[in-house]
Each structure stands twice: as C-alpha cells, then as structure tokens.
Amino acid sequence: MNENTNTNDDRTAAETAEEAELRTDGGEASETSRSSSELRTDGGEPSDERGPSSELRTDGGAITPADDDSPSFRERKERTDGLSRLTYEYFERSRREDQVLRDDSDYVERDVLGFPAWPHEMIRNLSITSFFVGVILFVSATMPPPLEAPANPTSTPAVILPDWYLYWSFGILKTQALNLELAVLGGQTIATDRTFAVLLHGPIIVMLFLVPFLNKGSARRPVEQPFWSAVGVFGVILSFTLSLLAIKNLMAARIPIWTSHMQLWLSFVLPFIGATIAYAVLKSMREGYMYDLNRRYYRLRPPR
Amino acid sequence: MDDPYDQYPEDTDRRRFVKGVVGAGALTGVVAPAASMIDSLTAPPGAGGGPTDYMGIEKTGGPAPRGMPQIPLEYDDEGNLKGIWPEVEMQQVGGQTVPIAEMELGGKLYSTTWYQYCGSQNNPAIEPDADLDNTIRYTANPAYDWQSNQVEAGDPVRAEHFSDYDGWGNVIGESGIGKPAKVTWRSTELEPRDRIPVQLIRSPLIEEAAKDDEWLEASTVDGFIAIHNQCTHFCCVPGYKDPGQTDAMAYGAGDSIYCQCHQSVYDPFTIIEQDFIALPRSD
Numbered sequence: 001m002n003e004n005t006n007t008n009d010d011r012t013a014a015e016t017a018e019e020a021e022l023r024t025d026g027g028e029a030s031e032t033s034r035s036s037s038e039l040r041t042d043g044g045e046p047s048d049e050r051g052p053s054s055e056l057r058t059d060g061g062a063i064t065p066a067d068d069d070s071p072s073f074r075e076r077k078e079r080t081d082g083l084s085r086l087t088y089e090y091f092e093r094s095r096r097e098d099q100v101l102r103d104d105s106d107y108v109e110r111d112v113l114g115f116p117a118w119p120h121e122m123i124r125n126l127s128i129t130s131f132f133v134g135v136i137l138f139v140s141a142t143m144p145p146p147l148e149a150p151a152n153p154t155s156t157p158a159v160i161l162p163d164w165y166l167y168w169s170f171g172i173l174k175t176q177a178l179n180l181e182l183a184v185l186g187g188q189t190i191a192t193d194r195t196f197a198v199l200l201h202g203p204i205i206v207m208l209f210l211v212p213f214l215n216k217g218s219a220r221r222p223v224e225q226p227f228w229s230a231v232g233v234f235g236v237i238l239s240f241t242l243s244l245l246a247i248k249n250l251m252a253a254r255i256p257i258w259t260s261h262m263q264l265w266l267s268f269v270l271p272f273i274g275a276t277i278a279y280a281v282l283k284s285m286r287e288g289y290m291y292d293l294n295r296r297y298y299r300l301r302p303p304r
Numbered sequence: 305m306d307d308p309y310d311q312y313p314e315d316t317d318r319r320r321f322v323k324g325v326v327g328a329g330a331l332t333g334v335v336a337p338a339a340s341m342i343d344s345l346t347a348p349p350g351a352g353g354g355p356t357d358y359m360g361i362e363k364t365g366g367p368a369p370r371g372m373p374q375i376p377l378e379y380d381d382e383g384n385l386k387g388i389w390p391e392v393e394m395q396q397v398g399g400q401t402v403p404i405a406e407m408e409l410g411g412k413l414y415s416t417t418w419y420q421y422c423g424s425q426n427n428p429a430i431e432p433d434a435d436l437d438n439t440i441r442y443t444a445n446p447a448y449d450w451q452s453n454q455v456e457a458g459d460p461v462r463a464e465h466f467s468d469y470d471g472w473g474n475v476i477g478e479s480g481i482g483k484p485a486k487v488t489w490r491s492t493e494l495e496p497r498d499r500i501p502v503q504l505i506r507s508p509l510i511e512e513a514a515k516d517d518e519w520l521e522a523s524t525v526d527g528f529i530a531i532h533n534q535c536t537h538f539c540c541v542p543g544y545k546d547p548g549q550t551d552a553m554a555y556g557a558g559d560s561i562y563c564q565c566h567q568s569v570y571d572p573f574t575i576i577e578q579d580f581i582a583l584p585r586s587d
Contacts, residue, residue, distance in 0.1 A: 150496065151497075152445065152496060153496065153497050153499065153501070153541070154443055154486070154488060154496075154499050154500075154501040154541060155443075155445065155447070155486065155501070155541050156540040156541040156542075156543075156563075156564065156565065157564075158543075158546065158548035158549050158564055159564070160540065160564060160565050173367065173538075173566055174367065174566055174567065176366065176367040192369040193366075193367035193368075193369065194367055194368070194369055194537055194538070197367060248567075249551040249554065249555070249564065249567050250551060252551060252554035252555070253550050253551035253553070253554045256554075260554075260555070260567070
C-alpha cells in the first residue's frame with residue numbers, strides 16, 4: 001500500500017530485525033498483517049492514489065480538504081456519522097504526526113516506568129507531611145482553641161444552626177407548608193410534618209446518586225448540552241435557596257417585609273427560573289459556539 | 305449499533321441473564337441483612353410506653369407534631385411550688401411486672417408516661433419509682449433578667465417572687481400576660497445532662513381559666529402553670545418571651561412559646577387533651 005518511510009540510515013540491521021518482531025512505532029506493517037487486513041490504524045503514510053469512495057479511510061489522510069474541496073453545509077448535514085468519524089480521523093492524524101516526529105528525533109527512549117519509592121517518593125512525601133504537621137502545630141500553639149462550658153440540655157441557644165454544609169438539610173426540615181392537607185385523606189396530611197420533612201431528603205439524595213447515570217455524554221462544556229446544564233443550574237440554585245431557608249427566621253427578624261411563606265415558595269420557584277434562563281441562554285449560544293469549537297478541533301473550513 | 309466505528313460485540317441474551325441473576329443476588333444480599341438489622345435496632349427494648357392521652361398546651365404553628373405536656377403543680381407544706389408525682393404501683397403489663405406511676409387528677413388520668421419522649425424515657429428523673437425532690441427550683445443561666453437578678457439557681461420557687469405577674473413584661477410581646485421563669489424539677493441530685501427543662505409561667509389568664517375548668521383547677525395553683533419544655537419536634541428547649549429570641553415576633557409568637565430551631569409555636573394558655581405514643585423506658 002505504501003512505502004516504508006521510517007527507515008533511518010543510521011539504524012543497525014539488528015535493530016531493524018528486532019523491530020520486525022514487535023512493531024510499536026507505527027511503522028510499516030508486516031507482510032502477514034498487511035495481507036490480512038486493509039484497515040490501517042497505525043497512522044501510515046497516506047497513499048497518493050485514492051481508493052474507491054466506499055473504502056474506509058482510517059489513516060487520517062486528507063483530513064483537511066483543499067479549498068475547492070471543502071464541503072457545503074448541505075453536504076455536511078448529510079454526513080450522519082460526521083462527528084465520530086471526524087474524531088477518529090483527528091486522533092489518527094495526531095498519532096501519525098507524533099510518530100513522524102518521534103522517528104525524526106534522535107532522542108533515545110528508555111523504559112522508565114516511574115521513580116523508586118525509596119528515596120524519591122518517601123523523601124518527597126515526608127517533607128510534605130512534615131510541612132503540614134508543622135502548620136498544625138504552629139496554628140494550635142499560637143491560637144489555642146477556647147474550652148467552652150459544657151453543653152446545657154436545659155436551654156437551647158437562640159441561634160441554632162448546623163455546620164454550613166448541612167444548611168440545605170436543615171432548610172428542608174422547615175418545609176411543613178408543602179405537606180398539604182389532602183382532600184382524599186379527609187383533610188389529613190400523608191405524614192406528620194416532621195416525618196414528611198425527613199422523607200423529603202429522599203428524592204434529593206436519590207438525585208445525587210443518579211447524577212453519574214443521568215448523562216454519560218462526552219460534552220465538556222455547558223453550551224454543548226443546554227438541557228443538562230440547566231439541570232445543573234437548578235441543583236446549584238436549589239442548594240442555595242434551601243440553605244437560606246434554614247435561616248428564614250433570622251431573615252424574617254431582620255427584614256420585615258420578608259415573610260417565611262414568600263421565602264418558602266421562592267426557594268422552589270427560583271431554581272426553575274434560573275434553569276429556564278440558563279437553558280435559553282445556552283441554547284442560543286450553542287450554534288455559534290459549537291461551530292467555532294468544531295473549527296478549532298477538526299480544522300474545518302467555513303462553508304462555501 | 306449502526307456506528308461503524310463501534311467494534312464492541314453486542315451483549316448476548318445469556319450474558320444479560322447472568323448479569324440480572326448476579327445483580328438480583330447481590331441486591332438480596334445487601335437488603336436482607338440491612339432489613340433485619342434495622343428491625344433489631346428499632347425493636348422497643350423496654351416496657352412502659354404506648355398510646356397515651358395527656359393534657360398539654362396547644363401547638364399553633366410550625367412543624368411540631370403536637371403540644372408539650374403539662375406538669376401539674378401544688379404547694380408543699382412550706383409554701384414552695386412542687387410538681388405532682390403520682391404514687392408508684394407495681395402492675396402486670398404483658399406478663400411483666402413494671403412500676404407504673406399514675407393517678408386520677410382533675411378528672412383525667414395523670415401518668416408519668418406523658419414525659420416519655422425525646423430521650424426523656426431514659427432519664428432517671430422520669431423513672432416512676434425514682435425517689436427525687438419534686439420541688440420546682442430555678443435553673444442557672446436563665447434567659448430572664450429578673451430571674452438572674454432576684455433569685456439564685458437552685459432556690460425553690462415561691463409565689464412572692466411572682467407578685468408582679470399581672471404587669472410584668474419585657475422586649476418580647478405584650479406586658480401583663482404572664483411572668484415566666486426557667487426552672488427544673490426532680491433534677492437536684494442529677495447530672496446536668498439529665499435535668500428536666502421546665503417552663504414556668506404565672507399568668508392571670510390561667511388564673512381565670514382555672515375557675516371553671518376541673519383539670520386546670522387541679523393542676524395549676526394561683527395562676528402558675530408548668531410545661532415540660534421539650535419541643536415535640538426535635539427536642540430543642542423552646543422559650544417564652546426569651547429576650548434572645550427576637551425572631552419570635554416575626555412568627556407572631558411574642559406571647560407564645562416559640563422554638564427557635566424550626567419555628568414551632570405553642571400557646572401556653574390553651575390546654576387541651578392530646579395523645580401520642582409514649583416511648584418505652586429502657587431496662
């Protein structure tokens with residue numbers, strides 16, 4: 001199919017023979033493998049003469065079409081396997097270019113798998129450990145924490161809150177207005193307000209467990225998937241509004257017009273508003289952004 | 305599967321079947337022990353609980369499931385305020401002989417199981433046969449200025465400390481509704497963690513209501529009412545006209561008992577019969 005372009009004049013015959021046994025440098029395929037398959041995945045040199053159009057080209061050849069050869073929008077739309085194919089070609093091309101660079105260089109590769117644990121890794125780890133132990137000792141020596149009075153179970157502090165990262169959970173405990181008195185139950189609630197609020201943690205924790213399974217796409221930027229980005233924005237805003245719900249009594253005491261009822265409903269409406277705005281913005285940004293992204297990645301030329 | 309670059313073979317039916325069997329087996333292996341563990345952990349270990357009717361103040365707002373129980377009061381021989389604790393009898397309950405403290409009072413059945421919630425069921429002060437000091441005594445570090453200025457922690461409560469009860473007021477709510485104090489009961493000999501929090505109020509409203517109510521007549525004296533001050537929601541200790549709790553005003557609870565944790569509100573001047581499942585005492 002093509003000529004071997006990798007043979008360096010300064011290589012010894014022994015090295016070349018050895019390479020023939022185990023080829024990892026993307027060089028010329030052996031006679032057997034070449035005859036067994038037409039599919040080249042070693043980034044070989046593109047051939048001069050083009051094969052039939054139905055033949056699968058995987059050598060990354062002609063990834064950048066000539067100016068007069070660049071496809072129109074219509075032609076691009078008709079290529080349904082465009083993205084995966086372009087990705088594949090892109091990586092094959094990169095591999096081939098790397099291989100060419102590697103072959104041209106006089107750098108001698110050695111089989112270095114890592115550094116020995118002793119002394120390299122141990123000395124580094126010990127110095128890092130010593131540094132942080134020193135910081136802890138220094139901070140505790142210069143700022144000793146006060147020994148507070150023992151907890152008094154016969155009184156509860158006026159402001160009582162959990163650690164900040166649990167505010168959202170504490171806020172859920174204050175959602176008894178959502179526990180509706182249902183007509184089908186004769187004006188009763190499904191559970192007591194207390195049980196209801198604890199059960200309300202369930203859907204949120206289940207959602208957190210579902211996150212890795214919700215969307216396994218390869219997108220790395222919000223604009224690439226406006227819907228799932230909007231879902232994320234919903235979650236972020238909800239975590240903030242639920243946290244604010246935990247301190248609703250403090251806010252109500254300081255802001256007279258701010259009623260608890262208003263805050264409860266805003267806590268669940270604001271995430272929807274935020275998600276809608278995020279979806280609209282990202283959706284409208286996507287067209288232009290994705291074109292630019294594809295052009296950078298796949299070196300596409302603008303359509304005629 | 306129409307992607308020509310996807311070269312992975314399709315899952316066979318047999319492979320999917322094996323996956324399903326293995327998954328179901330693993331799920332069973334996790335769920336069954338967990339269920340039996342939860343079952344054994346939540347089994348009531350002791351005796352002396354169950355459905356209980358009690359007299360308590362009404363819950364008027366917030367997530368608490370019910371009102372807080374009342375503690376009946378009387379004067380002892382020296383004129384100190386004292387909480388009523390019923391005589392203990394040994395009774396056969398479900399094949400076990402357990403001590404039970406209950407009595408007829410003001411037409412209701414007053415039982416110490418009223419206070420068996422929020423961990424108090426394991427409090428030595430709530431054990432029916434515990435022989436403890438029933439005198440109502442002031443606590444240390446009270447919320448009220450008058451209490452820290454005029455009385456000492458551990459002093460017994462006397463009516464003369466409350467002589468200005470029909471005009472008393474502070475920054476929270478209206479004046480003249482009632483004069484409060486933070487007190488304890490049956491807790492003098494106990495560790496601080498076992499002390500029973502009690503909200504004491506002397507109020508003209510209670511004095512008025514006791515005139516034509518059999519229960520209030522028997523359980524309050526001279527307008528004094530005592531409430532077992534543990535929120536039925538998640539066991540915080542609420543406050544009545546606590547000057548630190550300015551947020552009570554935002555919840556219309558200036559003249560009510562207000563829990564700062566989750567904004568439950570109780571009306572201490574509406575005493576109604578309620579019911580709950582008293583937790584069993586541990587053995």
